[in-house]
Amino acid sequence: MLARAKPEYAIPEVCRNFVNGQWVNSSVRLPVINPVDEQVLTEIAEADAGLVDDAVGSARRTFEKGTWSKLGLEERQKVLFRIADLIDEHADELAWLESMNIGSPLSQCRGRHVPRAAYNFRFFAEYISQSRSDAYTQLDNYLSVVTREPVGVAALIGPWNAPIALTSMKIAAALAFGNCCVVKPSEISPLTALRMVDLIRESGVPDGVVNLVNGSGAVTGAALASHPDIDVLSFTGGTATGRAIMSAAGQNLTPVTLELGGKSANIIFDDADFERALDGALISIFSNNGQQCLAGSRILVQEGIAERFIDAFVQRTRNLRIGDPLLPETEVGPLATKQHLDRVHSFVDTLEADGCKLLIGGNPCAGFEKGFYYEPTAVLAPDNKAVVCQEEIFGPFAAFQIFKTPQQAWDIANDSKFGLLGYVWTSNYATAMAAHEHVKSGVLCINSPIIRELRAPFGGYKESGVGRESGAACEAFYSELKTTAFLTGDVPLRKLGAGEA
Ligand code: NAD
Numbered sequence: 001m002l003a004r005a006k007p008e009y010a011i012p013e014v015c016r017n018f019v020n021g022q023w024v025n026s027s028v029r030l031p032v033i034n035p036v037d038e039q040v041l042t043e044i045a046e047a048d049a050g051l052v053d054d055a056v057g058s059a060r061r062t063f064e065k066g067t068w069s070k071l072g073l074e075e076r077q078k079v080l081f082r083i084a085d086l087i088d089e090h091a092d093e094l095a096w097l098e099s100m101n102i103g104s105p106l107s108q109c110r111g112r113h114v115p116r117a118a119y120n121f122r123f124f125a126e127y128i129s130q131s132r133s134d135a136y137t138q139l140d141n142y143l144s145v146v147t148r149e150p151v152g153v154a155a156l157i158g159p160w161n162a163p164i165a166l167t168s169m170k171i172a173a174a175l176a177f178g179n180c181c182v183v184k185p186s187e188i189s190p191l192t193a194l195r196m197v198d199l200i201r202e203s204g205v206p207d208g209v210v211n212l213v214n215g216s217g218a219v220t221g222a223a224l225a226s227h228p229d230i231d232v233l234s235f236t237g238g239t240a241t242g243r244a245i246m247s248a249a250g251q252n253l254t255p256v257t258l259e260l261g262g263k264s265a266n267i268i269f270d271d272a273d274f275e276r277a278l279d280g281a282l283i284s285i286f287s288n289n290g291q292q293c294l295a296g297s298r299i300l301v302q303e304g305i306a307e308r309f310i311d312a313f314v315q316r317t318r319n320l321r322i323g324d325p326l327l328p329e330t331e332v333g334p335l336a337t338k339q340h341l342d343r344v345h346s347f348v349d350t351l352e353a354d355g356c357k358l359l360i361g362g363n364p365c366a367g368f369e370k371g372f373y374y375e376p377t378a379v380l381a382p383d384n385k386a387v388v389c390q391e392e393i394f395g396p397f398a399a400f401q402i403f404k405t406p407q408q409a410w411d412i413a414n415d416s417k418f419g420l421l422g423y424v425w426t427s428n429y430a431t432a433m434a435a436h437e438h439v440k441s442g443v444l445c446i447n448s449p450i451i452r453e454l455r456a457p458f459g460g461y462k463e464s465g466v467g468r469e470s471g472a473a474c475e476a477f478y479s480e481l482k483t484t485a486f487l488t489g490d491v492p493l494r495k496l497g498a499g500e501a
Contacts, residue, residue, distance in 0.1 A: 009093045011100070015044040015190040015214050017051055018197050020058035021207025026051060030187055030216065035103035035334040036324060036371045044190050046215035049223035052182070055211040056227050059153040059180035062208030069150045069178040073128060080125035080176060082203040087118040087168070090199060097191040098164055099325045103334040103372070104288050106326050109164075116452075117168035117196070123454045124176035127471040141489030148479040150178030152231035155224050155254075157245065158193065159237040160186035160336055161291040161394070166259075167193050170234045171200070171210060173474035179231075183212045184224050186237075188336055190214050217241060228252045232477060235259070236293075239392075239418075239463045246466065257467030257477055259293065259459060261392040262420030264441065265413035266296030269406075270304035272425035276447065278312055281398075283449045284423060286320060286376055289333050290396030291340075293464075294421045294443075294450050298389055299400045300409050306402045310380065313398075314360045317376045322365055334372040335395060341372040344395035347388050351379060354386035359400070384412045392418065406431060410438035419461025421450065442468070 015032070016023040026045040034041040047055070063069050068076075087094065094117070095110035104113070136144040156170040163185055174181045185193035197212050213220050221241075225233060226248040233249045235242060236259040249256050266284055268277045284296030301309045325333030335341045341364060348362045361377030376396040381389050388399040403409045413422055422439040424446050426432055432446045442460045445451060452458060457468035467477065 009096050011042050011097070011191065012194065013042060015042055015194050017045060017047045017055065017214055018194075018210070018212040019051065019055045020062075020211065021201070024051065024054075028215075032101065032188065032190060033337065034100065035336055036100075038338070038370045038372075041100065042191070044187055044214040046187075047213035047220045047223075048215075049219075052213050052220060052223040052227060055182045055213050056153060056155075056224070056229050058208045058211050059182050060229055062206065063150070063152050063180040065208075067206040068175070068180060068209045071178075076176070076178070077125045077129060079204050080121045080172065083172075083200055083205070084118040084121035084125070086199040086203055087114065087121070087196070090195070091115065091118070094164060094192055094195060096326070097195055098189075099333070101189045101191045102160055102163070102291075102336045103325050104162075104291075105330045105333050107328055107330070108288060113162055113165040116165045120165075120168045120172040120454070123471070124172045124474070127475070128176050131475065141487060141491045143486045143488050145484050145486065147482050147484065148177070148475070149482055151478055151480050152179060153229065154179045154181040154478060155184070155227065155230040155233040156181050157184045157221055157224065157233070157235045157237065158186060160189035161293070162288060163189045164192040164196065166236050168196060169469060170236075171196070173469070174234075174478050175205070175209065177475060177478040179478055180209045181211065182224060182230070183210065184221055185212070185214065187214065187216050187220075221245075222248065225249055226251065230254055232256070234469075234477070242465070255477070257459070257469065258465045259469065260420075260463060260465045261394075261418055262293045262295065262460065262464050263298060263390065263392050263416050263418045264294060264296050264421035264423065265298045265300055265409075265416075265439070266423040267300045267403075267409045267413060267425065267435070267439075268302065268305070268309060269409075269424070269426040269428070269431055270302045271427045271431070272305075273427060273447070274305065274309070274312075277425035278309065278316065280423065280425060280447075280449045281313060282316055285398045286317075286332055286396050289335060290376075291336060291394050295394075296421070296423045296449075297393065297398060298384075298412075298416075299398050300403050300412055301400060302409070303402050303404050310359065310378075310400055313400075314378060317360050317378055320376050322373060322376070332376055332396060334368075335374050336372070338372055340395070341374055344374055344393055344397060347391070347393050347397060348377075350387040354388070355382045356380065356386050356388060356399070361396070384415050390416065406434055410435070414438070414440045417463045420459075420464035421445065423449070
C-alpha cells in the first residue's frame with residue numbers, strides 16, 4: 001500500500017456541543033475511531049438530557065424572537081446561498097474529514113457527497129422564492145387565504161454512512177422554511193456536521209438557530225426524540241431505531257419523517273445494455289463501501305444472460321481497488337466500525353443453511369495490518385428466502401438471484417419488508433413501463449443507478465420509511481398551513497340572546 005497522504009486539516013480533540021452560539025463541553029467522552037488505523041481520531045463530549053433540553057430551549061427562544069423565522073425571504077436566501085458557497089470553498093477539507101471519519105473513498109466524498117451538501121442549501125434557497133399558496137373564493141362573501149408559517153423547532157437526527165450529504169439536507173430544509181433546529185449527528189461520525197455548523201455560523205445565521213448535540217443514541221438521541229418541545233422530527237437511520245424514535249415522538253404527537261433501511265432489487269433483463277447494467281450493478285452495491293440505504297443489494301438477473309453477467313460481475317469485483325480511502329485510486333475503503341465489520345461478516349454464517357453459493361469475498365481483507373476492511377462479496381442465492389436476500393447487510397455484499405419471467409422479477413422484488421429503491425435495466429419500453437407499474441418502492445430508476453432529483457419525493461414504502469423528502473414534501477413537513485377566512489361582503493349574524501324575555 002502507498003504511504004497515506006499527510007493530514008492536511010485539523011481534527012478537533014473533542015467534538016463539543018453547540019448551544020445558543022456557544023461551544024459547550026461535557027464530562028462524558030466517547031471515542032471516535034479511525035476505521036483505517038483503528039486509533040482514536042477524536043472524542044465526542046456527550047450531551048445528556050439536561051444539555052439536550054438547553055439546546056431545545058435555545059432553539060425555541062430564538063424561534064420566538066423571530067430573528068430567523070421572521071427574516072425577509074431575500075435575506076434568508078442570501079444566508080443559505082452563503083452557506084452553500086462556504087461549503088464549496090471548504091469542499092476539500094470537508095471531504096477529507098468525512099473520509100477520515102467513515103472510511104468512504106475521498107474521491108466519492110469530494111466528488112458527490114460534499115457538492116451535494118452545497119447543492120442542498122442552494123436548492124432550498126431557490127425553492128422558497130417560488131413557494132405559492134391557495135386562495136378560495138367560491139364561498140360567497142368570504143375570501144379564504146392559505147398561508148404557511150414555520151413550524152418551530154425541528155429535531156434532526158442523522159446516520160453515519162453519508163453524514164454531510166444527509167444532514168445538510170435536513171438542516172437546509174428546516175432553515176429555508178424559517179425554523180430553528182437541534183441537530184444530532186451519529187456518534188460514529190461527528191466531524192463534518194461539526195465543521196458545517198462552524199460554516200453556518202460564519203455565513204451569518206443568528207445564534208440559537210442551529211444547535212448541535214453530540215452523543216449516543218441511547219442518551220442524547222433518546223432525550224431529543226422524546227423532548228416535548230420539539231415540533232417536528234426528521235430521522236435517517238436504521239429501521240429498528242426508526243421504530244423507537246417514532247414511539248418516543250408519538251408520546252408528544254410530534255410528527256416524524258423516517259428515512260430507513262433498504263434491500264433494493266436491481267433487476268437486469270436479458271435485453272439490457274450489458275455493459276451499462278454491469279457498471280450500474282457495481283456502482284449500486286460497492287459505492288460508499290456498500291454502506292448505503294439505496295444499495296442495489298439484491299441483484300436479479302434474467303436467465304438468458306445470468307451466467308455471463310455474474311461472471312463479469314465477479315471479475316470486476318476481483319479488480320476493485322481496496323485501500324486507504326484517502327488515496328485517489330481507492331474504490332473501496334474500510335467499513336466504518338469494527339462492530340459493523342463483524343455484523344457484515346456474520347451473514348456468511350447463514351449461507352450454507354440457505355443453500356447460497358459464495359462467488360467471491362466473504363472475509364475481512366487479508367493484507368491490511370489494521371483497519372476494518374472487508375472483501376467485496378457476492379453470493380448466488382437459490383431463492384429470495386435466504387437471509388442475505390431479506391436482511392439489510394449494509395456492506396459490500398451482493399446477493400444474486402436468477403429469474404425467468406418479468407412477473408417473477410416483480411414478485412421477488414416485492415417480497416421484502418423494505419421498499420426504498422428499485423433498479424431496472426432493459427431496452428424494452430414495455431418492460432420499463434411494467435416495472436413502473438409493479439415494483440413497490442418509493443423510487444425506481446430505469447437504466448440508471450440512483451439519481452436523486454430533489455424536486456421529486458425520496459423515501460420508502462413499508463419498513464423503509466415514513467414520509468418523503470423533496471422540495472414540496474419538506475415544505476409541507478417544515479411548515480404549518482394556516483387558513484384565514486376574510487369576510488368580504490355583508491353576512492348577517494344570528495343575534496343570540498337578543499330575543500324578548
Ligand atoms: P442508526 O439507526 O444506528 O443511527 C442513526 C442515528 O440515530 C444516530 O445518530 C444514532 O445515535 C441515533 N439513535 C440511535 N438510537 C436512538 C434512539 N433510541 N433515539 C434517538 N436516536 C437514536 O443508523 P446508522 O447505523 O447510523 O445508519 C445506518 C442505517 O441508516 C441503515 O439502516 C441505512 O439503510 C439507514 N439509512 C437510510 C437512508 C434513507 O434515506 N432511507 C439513508 C442513509 C442511511
